[in-house]
């Protein structure tokens with residue numbers, strides 16, 4: 001699950017990023033409206049936490065542009081204290097929820113969880129392929145009767161493949177997904193995680209096929 005935090009207050013942004021990373025979300029931070037808009041045009045996010053008062057392009061403009069592009073990603077707006085007008089306007093513009101500053105981090109985390117549950121109602125279903133079963137929301141995986149111990153990035157790659165199975169997922173796309181989890185991603189990161197996943201899936205009938213020059217697909221042979 002990847003969250004875009006749009007907040008120009010560095011201290012608050014830092015606190016939010018840390019809290020959400022600790023809860024195992026991939027976090028990208030944008031400190032102004034224009035950067036946020038660029039991220040949203042290019043990236044795949046599961047949730048946006050959006051401050052309204054921003055340099056360059058204010059939060060409502062970012063939200064309006066997002067909804068005009070018909071991007072359905074859930075948006076949690078952060079408003080000023082007593083910002084009743086802002087709250088109404090942001091809901092009218094297409095926000096899914098709002099919180100008044102200052103707020104408790106714990107409350108924000110609860111709202112984030114609720115929005116992600118709603119936004120992902122369609123993928124709350126577990127994904128299955130032969131003996132492999134993954135739960136995208138709980139971030140757990142099973143192979144037959146055994147729990148499959150995966151790192152965050154291994155899970156990210158596996159989830160991307162399972163969502164598209166048996167279609168091929170492009171290497172660039174997998175790299176982008178990994179880059180959302182951390183910035184220190186090398187050019188061969190995908191190969192490394194695919195290699196590790198193959199070892200874990202060994203002898204199960206589930207295998208990851210390399211499509212040369214394109215990417216990977218996950219398939220099952222009984």
Ligand code: CA
Nearest residue numbers: 008051053054
């Ligand atoms: Ca602000």
